[in-house]
Amino acid sequence: MSILVDENTRVVVQGITGGEGKFHAGQMIDYGTNVVAGAVPGKGGQEVHGVPVYDTVREAAREEDADASVVFVPPAFAADAVFESLDSPVDLVVAITEGIPTQDMAKVNKRLSEVDTRLIGPNCPGIITPGETKLGILPGNIFESGDVGLVSRSGTLTYQVVSNLTERGIGQTTAVGIGGDPIIGTSFVDALELFEEDPDTEAVVMCGEIGGEDEEQAAKYISQNMDTPVAGFIAGRTAPPGKRMGHAGAIVSGSGTGTAESKIEALNDAGVPVGDTPSEVAEHVEGFL
Amino acid sequence: MSILVDENTRVVVQGITGGEGKFHAGQMIDYGTNVVAGAVPGKGGQEVHGVPVYDTVREAAREEDADASVVFVPPAFAADAVFESLDSPVDLVVAITEGIPTQDMAKVNKRLSEVDTRLIGPNCPGIITPGETKLGILPGNIFESGDVGLVSRSGTLTYQVVSNLTERGIGQTTAVGIGGDPIIGTSFVDALELFEEDPDTEAVVMCGEIGGEDEEQAAKYISQNMDTPVAGFIAGRTAPPGKRMGHAGAIVSGSGTGTAESKIEALNDAGVPVGDTPSEVAEHVEGFL
Amino acid sequence: MKLHEYQAKEIFADAGIPVPDSRLASTVDEVMDAVDEIGYPAAIKAQVHVGGRGKAGGIKIAEDDQQARQYADEILGMDLKGYTVDEVLVEAGVDFENELYVGVTMDRGEGEPVAMVSTEGGVDIEEVASETPDAIAREHIDPAFGLHPYQARGVVYEAGVDREYANDVASILTSLYDLFEERDASEIEVNPVMITADGDVVAADAVMNIDDDALFRQPDLAEMEDEAAEDDLEAKANDYGFDYVRLSGNVGIIGNGAGLVMTTLDLVDHYGGEPANFLDIGGGAKAERVANALDMVFSDENVDSVVFNIFGGITRGDEVAKGINEALGRFDEIPKPVVVRLAGTNAEEGMEILNADLVQVESTLEDAVQRAVENAEGNQ
């Protein structure tokens, strides 16, 4: 079992004719993802990796019965691409693009409250259900099918933690990168909720970082609603206030909110052990199983 | 019984310090309406007719427990006043103002889809439950309490039909003027639905006019969902295409939609007798009771 | 209110929408000056608010000076469905390969704007809409967000517009929606958008109607209305602040409230008469307004009889009666018989005040209308 995506997920790739889109569409297909269409304005009728390209997501979804979309579109046009998917409609949109203006995302966020479609990202590596499908840029080879769900705001940190898990023979049900931007479609709480409902997920790893209060809210959710054990990691303990640490969302505000201390404390209070190192996280998970 | 408003409805009057607002607030109070507050920016702390005035509807609703608002605000500011009420929140907003730009109302309409508050109007005479309360400018003295619901796009036409009913000794549960603008908050279907659910409403009169397709939709609703008998009237049989007949919404488009013929035919097909004159309408209603 | 083609095109050009080179002309000489600058072929287009100008002879394409002079002479001053042509737009002819329809209007049923695109441009779009509705692609627009770029592209692709110029057409649509929103339009359409052999897109016609209720915040457009000369009586009604529509019959009608006035018109028709006008004096009308309304109706030479139907809500019957007495008292002889029916607020007081030497009084709407129709028949 898995959350959100599996071998049946029918994927349209927005921006499939661009460099990134083309490369990762190929990677996805190689991994086994059921990429049924591409969507690029003005490129309808072409084929990429044998996949038909349409001018609009709506047409792609209609003609190829797609139910999920992955967005590889430059930042200036990415919010529009997300809107397009939300209205096409598909059930799931995964926005990989980094650098979408925050005010564009505020508008997307408003639309999300009006529709049933789920957005993952933006500025995220995507989602993978090992052995079945991946939507995004995660390197498939490091993941193993198994019992642990993983949710993370970061890409490469996810790979690091996954490799620590795999070293110990611990596989994953689904791993989802929710993205490093200030405004994102799927929060920790959303993902935790899905893992809690998934009967095959025996434990969850949650990799947070400085900025915002999403981790604190996750801690609250975990203590009130979750039976599945959760192990945590928080990046950015040494980050100074007021500096953006790569991710647009990874910033401790001048008023001291969004610190690693606050997040670790909240998680600990919710009974979530937080590792000092990625391998410590894997140790905690091993203890759960 | 009644729909939407009764003696318990607690009303805030927006624009109570203006000429229209002040006059009609007085008329409402004289009729027995429970006017609990006024709301006018910058006039907080004043009193009108012994009613306290607040700067914002939110404050008025909070301090005086108001659950309905009547808007007497000039067209340029009226949509903002409606937004204010929708977000205050109250349960019912009655917008009397005529001449609100259509694009302002399109935005209000969008907001209406997001909230639970009902809007009646704009460009309407309001709503009255005879003997209990009135919100708006309807002359209370011509209405009688009774068994017939009335819904109309027009003000004075409503009074005409009511007087024809009253002549025959037929009173009203509630009469609601939904307004003569192209975009309005409460449609015929909405009002008919409420009358159908009201156990005391034994029959309904529906006064439509040229323009739009609201009457056609009402006919469909009546034939599919209503047990309560409905009598109809349609004004504007002699209106030429392309000319706005007073109401912004009363216009037969160049493409021939919105004609009286189409509406009368639809109502007849739904089993609704349509009077050639207002007194014929009253005759039909008499036949129902 | 409707803008003239040349007014709409000026606005389009300012918004960056490609339009053909053109000049406004009100004399044959001005037309000849214009073609000198523009060259041939040149379209000479009557600037009147009439649909189907082309079929009615209001648009001609001149290929040389002789034709230009001839067509200018024909069109200037001609009567086009009741409107006199005072001005023509002289416009560079476009050598087109395809014609599209692109428009934005308010969908009142949905309460939001809708964009429309069709590859069947250049013909009566309402005919297309009723005969082959699928030939028009539609996209509803959330007024809070506006037209998203993907929607503009999407509706253009859905209409089947060639990929080669789809982006340019989408860009015109986006500009049209921006204008629709900024200028409080109720309708904007370009029919046709012409596609040249080079793949350039050009707005070859322009319809732009503005929401009357929003003119207060579009002062420059409100001024254009004054330029667009209307029927004299309608202009007078505008000055008085009445909702007035002139019709072709001989029974003049005055009332309060749009629905009731429309009903009065319908009853005139029902009883065999023909309404001469719609005149709504509005709510709370005072004596002077009543007098102005009577002046309006008497000014219409077609009127043989008048019915005055007031149901008082805010409007008080005694005030109306005073106004009627005052207005009619000025005449040595009442020009046309006036039937008055007062109901509602202070109706009885009004009835008592009314001078029976000046008016005929009826107490029901039906009786009042019937009597006015009889008066009209007797007066013809």
Place this chain on the structure above:
Amino acid sequence: MKLHEYQAKEIFADAGIPVPDSRLASTVDEVMDAVDEIGYPAAIKAQVHVGGRGKAGGIKIAEDDQQARQYADEILGMDLKGYTVDEVLVEAGVDFENELYVGVTMDRGEGEPVAMVSTEGGVDIEEVASETPDAIAREHIDPAFGLHPYQARGVVYEAGVDREYANDVASILTSLYDLFEERDASEIEVNPVMITADGDVVAADAVMNIDDDALFRQPDLAEMEDEAAEDDLEAKANDYGFDYVRLSGNVGIIGNGAGLVMTTLDLVDHYGGEPANFLDIGGGAKAERVANALDMVFSDENVDSVVFNIFGGITRGDEVAKGINEALGRFDEIPKPVVVRLAGTNAEEGMEILNADLVQVESTLEDAVQRAVENAEGNQ
């Protein structure tokens, strides 16, 4: 990016927000010219991106020429929390009766902007927020609709602003939100808005931060960033297109992906070292980019040791290894010891390629960091 007060005030003034008369000056003479035009009292305000300028001595009020000259001399060139003051804003003093706080920021938890108004202006608003949160009225803004007029008024009334000038304050707030939206701000605040004895409202300070991700569509603001001289190394990182933050330690850190780099910093700290920087080379980094990153870190004279931590997803380990070899091959002697850890895509190929004469190779993150910390200790 942060705008300077004088830059923000120019933008405010263009938007019709009342600001005091002011001049920018970079020498004492320019300050004296400015006070000649503006008169006394005059505020002399350091233009640096530092909070609490007033307390730190960066703002002085001059009452006469002698004071003006003295303060200008003191402030120009002073070091304010690590930033050198190159420019001051000379501004007309405002004789105020009240000070308000008015701001708009993005509430990331709600995913929408929020307007804030408080009558406790002129002091540290974050202190107010944490000690007396009720003293700040807040109104969330639906980004699709924007700030409704009733909301602007409502939040001003709710904050307890006097009715006498509430409309003017609401109008400032409305302008601030318009700027927030049009200029892609992440935060705009005026603290204080001063209320004069006459009831006039004036924006006496101005904070305006712009969303870095939106600078591509705010080219004029992006240019202002160049004017705002930054730390040399941060400017260099900007040229290279790296996400870089300089810190105070001596272990230089290079990695790919923000979360992993932050984790590497944390581990350096965890093992007793002190990170010198955050440097994310991003996804899919090629050899040249790797060389640039090494150049960056070696340019920091505080660095005693470097750890290079790559987990390849899109980024390929062999490419990274080539880049490291190339970059380090240019040196006769490697300036600081470099520990490399490669994992993920093509990590093994990378490890083989790496020249062991140039770098120390570790296979786990923990070992790599520990070794770099040890190197730093040995190198100090």
